Amino acid sequence: xxxxxGGDPAQLNLDAGGSSAILQGKLExxxxxxxxxxxxxxxxxxxxxxxxxxxDSRRETYFRKSYCTFLQDLGMRLKVPQVTIATAITFCHRxxxxxxxxxxxxxxxxxxxxxxxxxxxxxxxxxxxxxYVSYTLRNKKDPSANNRIKQKDLYEAxxxxxxxxxxxxxxxxxxxxxxxxxxxxxxxxxxxxxxSQHALAQVAWNFVNDGLRTSLCLQxxxxxxxxGAIFLAAKFLKVKLPIDGERAWWxxxxxxxxxxxxxxxxx
Amino acid sequence: MLELKNGIGAKRYVKGISLGEGTYGVVFKALxxxxxxxxAVKKIRLGKYKEGVHVTALREIKLLKELRDPNIIExxxxxxxxxxxHLVFEFMESDLEAVIRxxxxxxxxxxxxxxxxxxxxxxAHCHKKWVLHRDLKPNNLLIxxxxxxxxxxxxLARIFGSPDRKFTHxxxxxxxxxxxxxxxxKQYGSGVDIWAAGCIFAELLLRRPFLQGSSDIDQLGKIxxxxxxxxxxxxxxxxxxxxxxxxxxxxxxxxxSLFPMATEDALDLLSKMFAFDPKARITAQQALEHRYFxxxxxxxxxxxxLRPASKAEGMRPPPELASPKEPVVLSPPAKARRISLFPGVxxxxxxxxxxxxxxxxxxxxxxxTPSDHSGMAITDRSYLKRKLDMDVHFEDERHV
Ligand SMILES: Nc1ncnc2c1ncn2[C@@H]1O[C@H](COP(=O)(O)OP(=O)(O)O)[C@@H](O)[C@H]1O
Ligand SMILES: [Mg+2]
Numbered sequence: 001x002x003x004x005x006g007g008d009p010a011q012l013n014l015d016a017g018g019s020s021a022i023l024q025g026k027l028e029x030x031x032x033x034x035x036x037x038x039x040x041x042x043x044x045x046x047x048x049x050x051x052x053x054x055x056d057s058r059r060e061t062y063f064r065k066s067y068c069t070f071l072q073d074l075g076m077r078l079k080v081p082q083v084t085i086a087t088a089i090t091f092c093h094r095x096x097x098x099x100x101x102x103x104x105x106x107x108x109x110x111x112x113x114x115x116x117x118x119x120x121x122x123x124x125x126x127x128x129x130x131x132y133v134s135y136t137l138r139n140k141k142d143p144s145a146n147n148r149i150k151q152k153d154l155y156e157a158x159x160x161x162x163x164x165x166x167x168x169x170x171x172x173x174x175x176x177x178x179x180x181x182x183x184x185x186x187x188x189x190x191x192x193x194x195x196s197q198h199a200l201a202q203v204a205w206n207f208v209n210d211g212l213r214t215s216l217c218l219q220x221x222x223x224x225x226x227x228g229a230i231f232l233a234a235k236f237l238k239v240k241l242p243i244d245g246e247r248a249w250w251x252x253x254x255x256x257x258x259x260x261x262x263x264x265x266x267x
Numbered sequence: 268m269l270e271l272k273n274g275i276g277a278k279r280y281v282k283g284i285s286l287g288e289g290t291y292g293v294v295f296k297a298l299x300x301x302x303x304x305x306x307a308v309k310k311i312r313l314g315k316y317k318e319g320v321h322v323t324a325l326r327e328i329k330l331l332k333e334l335r336d337p338n339i340i341e342x343x344x345x346x347x348x349x350x351x352x353h354l355v356f357e358f359m360e361s362d363l364e365a366v367i368r369x370x371x372x373x374x375x376x377x378x379x380x381x382x383x384x385x386x387x388x389x390x391a392h393c394h395k396k397w398v399l400h401r402d403l404k405p406n407n408l409l410i411x412x413x414x415x416x417x418x419x420x421x422x423l424a425r426i427f428g429s430p431d432r433k434f435t436h437x438x439x440x441x442x443x444x445x446x447x448x449x450x451x452x453k454q455y456g457s458g459v460d461i462w463a464a465g466c467i468f469a470e471l472l473l474r475r476p477f478l479q480g481s482s483d484i485d486q487l488g489k490i491x492x493x494x495x496x497x498x499x500x501x502x503x504x505x506x507x508x509x510x511x512x513x514x515x516x517x518x519x520x521x522x523x524s525l526f527p528m529a530t531e532d533a534l535d536l537l538s539k540m541f542a543f544d545p546k547a548r549i550t551a552q553q554a555l556e557h558r559y560f561x562x563x564x565x566x567x568x569x570x571x572x573l574r575p576a577s578k579a580e581g582m583r584p585p586p587e588l589a590s591p592k593e594p595v596v597l598s599p600p601a602k603a604r605r606i607s608l609f610p611g612v613x614x615x616x617x618x619x620x621x622x623x624x625x626x627x628x629x630x631x632x633x634x635x636t637p638s639d640h641s642g643m644a645i646t647d648r649s650y651l652k653r654k655l656d657m658d659v660h661f662e663d664e665r666h667v
Contacts, residue, residue, distance in 0.1 A: 119322045120329060122425065127318050166319045167347050175345040177329035 035174050037094060037218070044097070044215055053102035061215075063101050067092055067110045068213035070137065074114050077133050078125045082209075083181060088117035089212050090179045091169060097218065098172050107138050112165035120177045131158050182208045182226040189230060204233035276346035280308060280355065290422070291321060292351070296358065299343070305358040306343060310351045323422035324352060330398050330424050338389030340409060340419040356419075359409035361575050363416065363467070367405055367474055369575040376530065378573075379471045381566035382408075384555065385416035386464055391551035393418065394457045399427045401438040403463035405470060414569035427456055439463055441486050442476050446497070447545050449487050451510030458545030461554070465540030472526050472533070487514065494541060495519025502544040532559040 045057045055063070068089055075085035091113040095104070111134040118125045132149055135158060139145035148154055186208060190201050207229040211217065216225060234241050283296040292310040299306045311324050331342035344355040363382065366372055386408060393400055400418060407420040423438050433453040438444075445462030447455050469477035478493060480486025491497075496516045497505060505511060522534050529537070536559040539549040549557070560566065 115319065116325075119318075119320075119325050122322075124318070124322060163313075163319050167313070170320065171347060175328050176332065177325060178333050 035176055037097075037176070038221060039097075039218060041215065041219055044218060048096075049098060049100040050096065050102060053100045055101050060096075060101065063106055064093070064096070064215065065213055067106045070107060071110050071114060074110070074134055074137055077137065078114070078118070078129065080114075080118055080123045080125065081121070083183060084114075084117050084121040084123045086181045086183070086209075086212055087121050087179045088113040090181075090217055091117060091173060093215065093218055094176075095169055095172050099168075104168075107134070108161055108165055109169065110134075112162055112169050115162060116166055116169060120179075127159065127162065128155075131155065131162060180222045182211070182222040182229065185223040186226040186229060189226060200230070200233050200237055200239055203236055204229040207232050277348040277353070279344070280306065280353075282308070291316075291324065297355075299355070304343075307356045307358045309354040309356065311354065313347070313350050313352055320352060324354070326424055327354065327421045330421050330426075333396055334393060334398060334421075336389060336392040337415060338385050338417050339392060340417045340421075357411070359417065359419065360412045361410040362406055362419075363408040363410065363471075364405035365575040366410065366573075367470060372573045372575060374471060374474070375564070375567070376533070377564040377567045379468075379533075380560065380564070381569065381572060382416055382471060383464075383468050384560055384566050385569065386418070386467065387551050387554050389416070389418040390460055390464060391555060393424075394460070394551050397426050399425050399457060400460050400463075401425060402440070403460055403467065404440050404443050405467060408467070410572075410574065414572040414574065416569075441483065442466065442479055444483075444486060445545065446487060446490055446502075446505075446543060447508065449483050449490075449510075450505065450508035450512075452508050455545060457550065458548040461540050461548050461551060462545075464551075464554075465537060468533075468537055468540065469526070472529055484512070487512075491517050493520070493525060494522075494543070497543040502547075504544070504546075530559075532557070532562055535559070 045051070048055075048057065048060060050060050050063075051057065071088050071092065072085055075082075075088065088110070092106075092110050095109055095113065096106075111130060114134070115125070115127060115130045118130070135149040136146050149158070183205075186204060187201075190204070204226075208225060211225055211229065220228075230241070233239075279301050280297040280299055283298065286294045286296050286307055288294070289309060292312050295308045295310065297306050297308045298304075311321065313320060328342065328345055331340065335341070340359065341357045342354060343357060344353075346353050346355075366374075366382075386403075390400065390403075398421075400421065400423075402420055402423040403418070407418070409417050409419040411417060425434065427434075434455065436448045436451050436453060436455070439448065439459070443463035443466045445455070445459045448459055466477050478486065478489040480489045491514055495518050496514050499506065522538055523529075526534060526537070536549070536554060536557045539557070540554065542548040
């Protein structure tokens, strides 16, 4: 699992952490957040709060996957759009950049992140529904969970946890709530390059969703991930991407194919 | 990397006097000991709301962090303290409502131009970032001690731009609502803010609210009295809007007759901001490039604008537009009125009418019931107004 991301992010020069102007790709959405949320892989591994509590990066990668799967499932059961799920996942990733898995139950934090993402993305789900669905999902193997969560004591306790957790998550995130995703640049790029193949869009979209479950979105900006996903999808489908005059498509993103290939080679 | 920015929270600010009561809590004046700046701290009670941190607070935080512009209020910091969330804003001395209301202030054409330019600049920035303000009114246009006008109160603002997104039409105080909103449109765009800005432009010229409807239908009536009933050619999409009702045809009076003192350029811009068809309405950026802003007189420099002596409560000047006969509704409303959306709120109709009589704010379409003047506290009214707004909002948008 640890080798999920091929290549060496530092050498990829995808503006992982810096603010160099040359990387202002045309498809980048301006992000005025005062906090930098992108870090090279080694820094992520080295400074992880979970590591200090004895959770190694292998185990953290496993935890990361497990809350992502949980959030995807929870989001689908709550019938929120994919963007809301993506925001919840990003909140969760960012939370564990600054907090330890040893002290914060990942399924509770994930539940909080979904509740919060619903409100932030203007697709709110009532707290009661979030708690019911989350609890039954977390206790999938226990058929009595469904009724148990309807008991007042348990429900109230869960509710207090979520409400307390919401404050913790907000503070930990420094109230940075506006999350950009690769979806918009992806769609824009596919339109712009006149790539009409539906299959390509679908495959690229799936790669973006796969990337969401890894620490990729903590390392690279959304438009870079979009570029990588398109590149990989084209390679996968053996489709030639158009070259628009002098400029090859990927130059719009300020990344080279070799860099992209490096990033996604093990996806 | 792991340090929280501005992590010192409560200790950083020395609390001063109360500045006013907002919908979700008190606003205090305070001193930022880190920068020695005077700030306004909006305290939001967390315990009060059963759905956690209220979505209006989250919106305000999310959007204001994205929007940095001289004509948009700056959100300096956010921190939780005890059972409250604190939003720290730059301190604003006054607001445009106080300016318009202050009889000691004479607004020259250059002053009006200056206020409109600042308002449109802030708006152009919002729209560039795909943010709709949705609550423009003089009271939410704040004025700093150096005379800069800044858009404030982003509690109703939204990201727009995805064509499939459906919005609630229950936004804006009624007097600032565009005809497409009044006809129930749910896929509106930046034109709604432009219409409201047009109403503010008119209010600056007239020194009183321009179109003071007492219900949504009456609001449309007032709009058609002023600009004539739109013809199909003027606004082709009108008849397919959800709450469209046919009005008896009224011809448009000359715009000049409504604004006898305005220049030709001002009238031309005004008429473009009041285009019926939102697709034909001028954008904020185009409005800034309109010749009104480049011809004499030049806009007054912000620091030279006169400011009201105090922010104290005062009554609005008596309104009433010189009105020709009321347009008549010809067909019944297309669907049941929205008041039925909140059966649980006893007396909502009564209370929010009393609110309407004050500044045209309302939450629901209530037909043509005349306003009454019950003496409900302003904070209660605005709380209820917001509450109703948000409930409808929630109903409308959770299914998207
Ligand atoms: N930045 C500020 N500087 C000075 N006073 C302010 C500021 N923001 C708000 N206020 C005062 O607090 C009141 C309520 O704030 P507002 O943000 O408009 O709340 P609401 O969302 O309830 O309308 C305002 O009417 C104003 O008197
Ligand atoms: Mg306000």
